[in-house]
Amino acid sequence: MTSATQRKKIAIVGSGNWGSTIAIHIADKIADLKDEYEQKILMWCKEETLDDGSKLTEVINEQHENIKYLPHERIPDNVIALPDLCESVKDADILIFVIPHQFVKKTCEELKNKVKPSAFALTLIKGFYIDEETNDILLVSQVIKKTLNIPCLSMMGANIAREVAEKVFCEATVGSRDDKHSETVRQIIDGPSFRIRIYPDVEIIEILGGLKNVIAMCAGFADGLKAGFNTRAAVLRLGFREMVNFCRLVEKESTAEIYLESCGIADLIASSLGGRNYNGAKKLAETNKSLKEIEKEDLNGQSLQGPGTAKEVYRFLQGRNLLDQFPMFRDAYLICEQKIRPHCLLDNLTNHPEFQRK
Numbered sequence: 163m164t165s166a167t168q169r170k171k172i173a174i175v176g177s178g179n180w181g182s183t184i185a186i187h188i189a190d191k192i193a194d195l196k197d198e199y200e201q202k203i204l205m206w207c208k209e210e211t212l213d214d215g216s217k218l219t220e221v222i223n224e225q226h227e228n229i230k231y232l233p234h235e236r237i238p239d240n241v242i243a244l245p246d247l248c249e250s251v252k253d254a255d256i257l258i259f260v261i262p263h264q265f266v267k268k269t270c271e272e273l274k275n276k277v278k279p280s281a282f283a284l285t286l287i288k289g290f291y292i293d294e295e296t297n298d299i300l301l302v303s304q305v306i307k308k309t310l311n312i313p314c315l316s317m318m319g320a321n322i323a324r325e326v327a328e329k330v331f332c333e334a335t336v337g338s339r340d341d342k343h344s345e346t347v348r349q350i351i352d353g354p355s356f357r358i359r360i361y362p363d364v365e366i367i368e369i370l371g372g373l374k375n376v377i378a379m380c381a382g383f384a385d386g387l388k389a390g391f392n393t394r395a396a397v398l399r400l401g402f403r404e405m406v407n408f409c410r411l412v413e414k415e416s417t418a419e420i421y422l423e424s425c426g427i428a429d430l431i432a433s434s435l436g437g438r439n440y441n442g443a444k445k446l447a448e449t450n451k452s453l454k455e456i457e458k459e460d461l462n463g464q465s466l467q468g469p470g471t472a473k474e475v476y477r478f479l480q481g482r483n484l485l486d487q488f489p490m491f492r493d494a495y496l497i498c499e500q501k502i503r504p505h506c507l508l509d510n511l512t513n514h515p516e517f518q519r520k
């Protein structure tokens with residue numbers, strides 16, 4: 163029998179659409195592991211006042227539902243929403259980061275020297291930064307690792323939150339080079355409706371998770387313009403080719419196998435069928451509204467990660483004089499900025515560098 167002090171504690175850093183979902187999933191999963199895991203899961207919730215004047219954390223803890231970011235799904239009683247970030251993580255052995263990527267640096271700065279030195283992190287965040295000085299990619303896992311001085315694993319895949327909350331079957335890829343941490347992640351996440359596969363590379367998985375949001379937007383532009391099925395398929399294939407080529411620029415050693423995992427082709431397909439980035443881009447092409455307006459109209463505080471990543475990818479490629487090699491990434495950014503219209507992306511497919519490739 164493990165003593166209470168030895169039971170591993172889990173904290174979730176974030177409580178949006180995916181954060182609330184994964185909290186539900188893990189709470190269900192560890193219910194059978196009472197000896198190994200502390201059953202109380204602390205979930206950091208950036209406090210906000212709802213339209214009726216109530217506080218979101220109080221609503222989550224009293225009604226056991228995140229009525230703003232994941233309405234109609236019951237959150238187990240042992241998931242406790244806390245408005246204090248440092249308090250949420252201070253005793254945790256496993257920190258699961260699941261906030262929109264643009265807030266990672268600031269959140270980690272606040273957590274500096276506030277986490278257990280023996281803890282490890284798992285990021286579920288899709289998106290990355292480009293380092294302003296070096297113009298190199300700066301991944302969320304690297305920010306977490308460097309700022310908090312703890313190891314960080316990644317988990318990405320075809321995981322539209324609402325479906326996961328409804329226990330619709332899905333799979334995901336976990337990036338980990340540490341067998342002990344992999345086993346912990348397997349224990350708290352893997353199950354009949356959510357299968358995971360472990361892959362010994364944290365970074366490539368994260369890069370794919372960020373890039374697919376940009377190509378899912380391209381799929382949305384094409385569908386919004388009512389492009390033919392053949393063209394839509396070409397958008398996905400050529401977009402996937404750009405994802406692979408981009409990964410190979412950054413991770414020269416990457417093997418073809420990873421692109422066939424859930425974090426690769428499957429996430430691109432799921433996101434291009436029904437993700438928020440896809441839907442927002444489709445509406446942009448249909449209405450010519452800006453993505454900011456669309457986010458405000460349709461998402462009630464949830465965050466599109468594609469536009470920010472498109473900007474970072476554009477900057478990275480521009481700095482290396484490679485924009486012509488990645489016309490879809492280039493055009494996706496220019497469309498998001500409303501500098502060109504979505505049909506330009508489709509017009510440019512005919513001269514895609516793929517057709518010059520031997």
Ligand SMILES: NC(=O)c1ccc[n+]([C@@H]2O[C@H](COP(=O)([O-])OP(=O)(O)OC[C@H]3O[C@@H](n4cnc5c(N)ncnc54)[C@H](O)[C@@H]3O)[C@@H](O)[C@H]2O)c1
Pocket residue numbers: 176177178179180181182207208231260261262263265269286287288289321322323324463464465466467
């Ligand atoms: N929703 C999904 O289906 C899904 C699935 C897989 C991965 N992801 C990824 O998970 C990450 C988080 O997505 P989500 O859907 O949980 O979030 P979300 O889109 O629901 O965003 C809302 C969340 O952002 C938080 N937030 C707002 N301002 C903040 C700030 N200044 N600092 C910190 N947090 C702030 C809000 O408190 C809220 O919890 C993203 O990178 C996303 O790509 C999402």
Ligand SMILES: O=P(O)(O)OC[C@H](O)CO
Pocket residue numbers: 288319320321322323375378429432433436437438439440466467
């Ligand atoms: O809704 P999106 O576009 O943020 O995508 C959600 C998930 O990443 C799909 O796996």
